[in-house]
Amino acid sequence: MQLKLRRVKNAVKERKLRRTPLIATALIVITVALSIVIVEGGFGVLPPNQIRELGRTILINTYNPWNTTLTSYSLNSVSAIIWDYRGIDTLIETTVLFASVVGLSIIFQGIKPKPLGAGKGMSIIAKTTVKLVILLTVAASLSIAVHGHITPGGGFQGGSILAIIASLTIVAYSIGVIFRSGVSLDVLLKIRYLALLTLLLTAITPIVLGLVLNTRAYVLQNMAKEDSVVSMPATFLNTPLAGSIFFFNLIEYIVVSTSIVFIIVLFTLSSKILGSKGE
Amino acid sequence: MDVMVFAFTAIAISFAINIAIAAYGIFTDKSLLKKLISLIIFSDTLAAFAVLIGFRLPSVLSDYPSPPILTNIPESVDYLEEISAKAVDPVPQAFIITAIVINFAVFSFLLGLLLLNYKYFGSVNVSVIEEEAGDEVY
Amino acid sequence: MNALPASILMNYLFAAVALSILGLTKHRKVLDIIALSASVTGLMLSLILMRYITSNGSITYTFGGFKPPLGVVYYADFVSGVFSLISSFALLISTMCAFATMSFATRKYLYILAYLLLTGVHGFIFSGDVFHLYVSVELIAISAYAITALYSNRSGNIRAALLYGIAGTSITSFLFLAVIILYGSYGTVNMADIALKSIFNEEYVPYSGYVFGDVSTASIVALALITWVFLFKSGIMPNHFWLPNVYRVTPIAGLILFTSSADLIGIYGVLRLYHVVFGDRCIISSFRTTMMSLLTAMSMISTFFSSLLVAKQVRIRNIVAYSTIAQLSIALSGVVAGVPEAVSGAILHVVANALGDALVLCGFTLHAWSSNKHMRKLGMVSISIGFVNLFGLLPIVPGFWSKALMSLGFLKVGNLLGVIVILLSTGLCAIGYFRYLTRIAIRELAKSTPPRDYSEKMLSIPIVILITVTIGFSLSIILNPYLLPIVINNTLDSTRSDRFIYNLLGIKPGE
Numbered sequence: 047m048q049l050k051l052r053r054v055k056n057a058v059k060e061r062k063l064r065r066t067p068l069i070a071t072a073l074i075v076i077t078v079a080l081s082i083v084i085v086e087g088g089f090g091v092l093p094p095n096q097i098r099e100l101g102r103t104i105l106i107n108t109y110n111p112w113n114t115t116l117t118s119y120s121l122n123s124v125s126a127i128i129w130d131y132r133g134i135d136t137l138i139e140t141t142v143l144f145a146s147v148v149g150l151s152i153i154f155q156g157i158k159p160k161p162l163g164a165g166k167g168m169s170i171i172a173k174t175t176v177k178l179v180i181l182l183t184v185a186a187s188l189s190i191a192v193h194g195h196i197t198p199g200g201g202f203q204g205g206s207i208l209a210i211i212a213s214l215t216i217v218a219y220s221i222g223v224i225f226r227s228g229v230s231l232d233v234l235l236k237i238r239y240l241a242l243l244t245l246l247l248t249a250i251t252p253i254v255l256g257l258v259l260n261t262r263a264y265v266l267q268n269m270a271k272e273d274s275v276v277s278m279p280a281t282f283l284n285t286p287l288a289g290s291i292f293f294f295n296l297i298e299y300i301v302v303s304t305s306i307v308f309i310i311v312l313f314t315l316s317s318k319i320l321g322s323k324g325e
Numbered sequence: 326m327d328v329m330v331f332a333f334t335a336i337a338i339s340f341a342i343n344i345a346i347a348a349y350g351i352f353t354d355k356s357l358l359k360k361l362i363s364l365i366i367f368s369d370t371l372a373a374f375a376v377l378i379g380f381r382l383p384s385v386l387s388d389y390p391s392p393p394i395l396t397n398i399p400e401s402v403d404y405l406e407e408i409s410a411k412a413v414d415p416v417p418q419a420f421i422i423t424a425i426v427i428n429f430a431v432f433s434f435l436l437g438l439l440l441l442n443y444k445y446f447g448s449v450n451v452s453v454i455e456e457e458a459g460d461e462v463y
Numbered sequence: 464m465n466a467l468p469a470s471i472l473m474n475y476l477f478a479a480v481a482l483s484i485l486g487l488t489k490h491r492k493v494l495d496i497i498a499l500s501a502s503v504t505g506l507m508l509s510l511i512l513m514r515y516i517t518s519n520g521s522i523t524y525t526f527g528g529f530k531p532p533l534g535v536v537y538y539a540d541f542v543s544g545v546f547s548l549i550s551s552f553a554l555l556i557s558t559m560c561a562f563a564t565m566s567f568a569t570r571k572y573l574y575i576l577a578y579l580l581l582t583g584v585h586g587f588i589f590s591g592d593v594f595h596l597y598v599s600v601e602l603i604a605i606s607a608y609a610i611t612a613l614y615s616n617r618s619g620n621i622r623a624a625l626l627y628g629i630a631g632t633s634i635t636s637f638l639f640l641a642v643i644i645l646y647g648s649y650g651t652v653n654m655a656d657i658a659l660k661s662i663f664n665e666e667y668v669p670y671s672g673y674v675f676g677d678v679s680t681a682s683i684v685a686l687a688l689i690t691w692v693f694l695f696k697s698g699i700m701p702n703h704f705w706l707p708n709v710y711r712v713t714p715i716a717g718l719i720l721f722t723s724s725a726d727l728i729g730i731y732g733v734l735r736l737y738h739v740v741f742g743d744r745c746i747i748s749s750f751r752t753t754m755m756s757l758l759t760a761m762s763m764i765s766t767f768f769s770s771l772l773v774a775k776q777v778r779i780r781n782i783v784a785y786s787t788i789a790q791l792s793i794a795l796s797g798v799v800a801g802v803p804e805a806v807s808g809a810i811l812h813v814v815a816n817a818l819g820d821a822l823v824l825c826g827f828t829l830h831a832w833s834s835n836k837h838m839r840k841l842g843m844v845s846i847s848i849g850f851v852n853l854f855g856l857l858p859i860v861p862g863f864w865s866k867a868l869m870s871l872g873f874l875k876v877g878n879l880l881g882v883i884v885i886l887l888s889t890g891l892c893a894i895g896y897f898r899y900l901t902r903i904a905i906r907e908l909a910k911s912t913p914p915r916d917y918s919e920k921m922l923s924i925p926i927v928i929l930i931t932v933t934i935g936f937s938l939s940i941i942l943n944p945y946l947l948p949i950v951i952n953n954t955l956d957s958t959r960s961d962r963f964i965y966n967l968l969g970i971k972p973g974e
Binding site for chain 3: 076079080082083086087088089090094098099100102103104116130131132133134135137138139141142144145146148149151152153154155156232235236239240242243246249250253263264265266267268271272273274
Binding site for chain 2: 625
């Protein structure tokens with residue numbers, strides 16, 4: 047074994063000597079090219095006093111009651127881009143997360159949660175603190191997700207904050223606590239897939255409305271356009287709702303938090319199994 | 326050359342160098358875990374680079390840019406014009422958040438593969454894995 | 464009719480989510496039926512799209528109703544129609560193949576991933592937006608890694624998936640860098656907008672305004688980076704290191720998908736990039752010409768060496784892997800040759816290669832696993848037709864017509880070397896193909912034990928479909944002399960950047 051390793055190492059050294067200068071040269075070329083782009087004003091003069099016209103158009107139209115065909119009634123222009131102006135990108139992005147969850151459930155197929163004993167966890171002080179923090183986290187993450195169209199934040203941000211609860215619980219208590227509270231891998235997956243289905247259904251709601259009203263409508267349409275009157279609710283009880291952006295943020299919150307909790311639980315389980323099998 | 330322009334150009338070039346260093350780590354390091362770490366550095370550098378692209382310094386209204394978020398419901402078009410004269414570009418920020426979610430998804434999947442790989446081969450070194458797998462994979 | 468591209472995408476996305484929900488329940492039959500019917504629906508939609516495009520011209524679809532460059536736009540023309548058709552067809556074949564050869568526990572995952580892959584592929588080929596291109600490439604990539612890792616209890620699969628994953632992710636990150644560069648300097652991510660401003664960089668476009676910086680150096684760097692990404696995705700020779708590893712371990716049903724969708728996006732991307740986004744009148748046209756001659760040289764070298772490697776191989780998966788590299792390299796040299804004959808020949812060649820690989824792989828499985836004599840014979844016939852198609856010197860297979868068209872195009876631009884390389888590669892590959900064929904004809908393959916869920920009758924259905932389509936396709940080319948000119952004309956329309964700009968932005972360049 048020792049001999050084999052040494053041979054491998056020697057082979058590595060030889061190959062490294064041949065390949066490294068080539069890669070280094072290529073990367074230096076890339077760096078120099080990028081630097082030339084920057085210095086020659088490829089991005090304009092840094093830092094610019096103006097922003098690009100596309101960004102300006104979106105900033106002006108993100109909440110613009112005077113131009114109803116281009117606006118999305120969202121005070122947060124980043125959320126407006128993510129779920130309205132470029133909604134299909136985000137749909138595919140959520141699908142990438144979905145593919146990752148499917149892939150992880152494939153490669154950890156064999157791992158089943160064993161009946162784990164009640165882990166001791168940390169001290170009582172830490173446990174109580176964690177309880178408090180969890181309460182705060184739920185409130186904060188929900189407000190970040192639900193207010194994603196008004197203040198900085200959104201579904202992904204809120205969801206990833208909510209998922210902290212899982213890692214906190216695993217560290218302070220034990221992974222058994224998560225399973226005893228009724229959150230199993232299957233439940234997480236079910237919630238996740240159903241939420242994703244809801245997301246897709248929300249995306250095609252305008253089409254259905256268009257069919258009902260017998261007018262033209264677009265996938266992921268939020269507000270009425272020049273050639274289409276279909277519109278999602280812009281306000282709710284006098285608070286801005288930003289139409290589908292609110293719903294998308296809410297659903298994305300569920301999708302992302304369940305995915306991340308799933309991934310955290312899966313990795314915790316798999317590290318236990320790997321640990322018990324390793325030398 | 327203005328000091329500000331020089332400083333920003335230097336920052337941008339340092340990002341370019343950082344990209345190259347991270348890419349060097351990805352292509353030459355023999356440890357798959359370190360490759361993955363380099364990859365994460367790489368993608369984060371790209372995100373920071375995109376932030377820099379979308380950054381601006383307003384010259385007239387105030388010294389500092391504001392986030393691309395309206396703080397209250399606009400009552401006239403002037404307010405919108407004022408915001409758009411001092412806010413940073415929202416488009417790269419939207420790109421970044423999309424790219425971050427994608428990278429999170431891809432990296433967690435790759436990490437899972439890496440874990441399983443370690444279980445099968447007992448190492449994360451590319452050469453050792455290749456040596457181990459040499460006769461096993463036809 | 465305008466919503467066709469979006470409805471194809473949504474069909475696959477909905478199918479993937481529905482299958483994943485059903486996968487958690489115990490409805491086995493429902494799952495298989497939905498998987499099959501969704502792929503049939505997708506194929507139907509692709510056919511309708513193709514029919515519509517050939518009679519009425521291209522389709523533009525705006526998501527959310529925002530006009531480009533403000534929103535994301537989908538654009539379907541003849542070339543994207545062909546790629547959509549071949550990938551949808553491959554999905555149908557792959558679903559049948561999975562149904563026939565895989566255990567339920569495995570194939571339920573393959574279905575989901577295959578649909579996700581097709582979602583990404585359609586997002587890629589219809590995209591009129593470089594950032595959407597990046598997002599779709601990531602979706603394609605992650606589903607391809609997951610399909611490679613499908614048999615997670617085999618170490619070879621995990622190893623190949625990990626190496627593929629790390630290399631692929633680092634390369635697609637460069638695509639993101641290129642997108643940032645393009646946005647930084649053009650101030651837009653819409654392809655038509657970039658195409659317009661790369662010709663007239665003083666042009667004003669509604670919503671995105673004027674260019675922001677000096678576009679020439681930025682375009683050069685972005686073009687080089689994106690080209691590299693696409694070459695990696697199609698496994699052209701210096702970037703091919705992942706491809707044979709992946710092809711050695713991926714399940715057959717996944718491989719059929721790879722050869723006809725995931726690996727073609729590089730060729731499609733180069734076509735779009737060099738003919739539409741940075742057309743021959745663009746500001747960096749001298750750099751573009753240099754890159755195109757470089758790509759021609761690279762693809763020829765790649766063709767030659769991969770054909771040499773095909774001649775050396777004895778195992779079927781290796782033959783398919785290296786032959787895919789060789790055929791895609793030939794297609795790449797056709798795409799960058801710059802005449803419509805060569806480009807349409809390249810597209811036909813990609814289709815012929817996908818059909819040939821699918822025939823060989825399905826036939827091999829049937830031949831190796833079946834105990835029935837007739838079935839083994841059918842498998843043998845399928846392998847032979849597949850290899851003859853890849854070999855492509857007989858007019859009864861589409862492979863002949865694609866090579867003939869490309870040679871015609873090469874002769875038109877006076878590239879004699881291209882013709883010689885095609886012939887040389889044909890000869891070299893033939894050594895590998897026919898050695899394998901004679902080997903299994905004389906001394907039949909040792910019959911390996913099939914898995915429990917294997918059903919040879921089910922597997923013979925996709926093979927019969929494949930044989931019919933392959934022969935029918937070439938017969939229609941022979942019997943209908945107008946078919947090839949139609950293909951060439953439509954390809955010419957798809958590669959014209961002024962038409963692309965007009966269809967997407969409604970601006971006629973130069974007015």
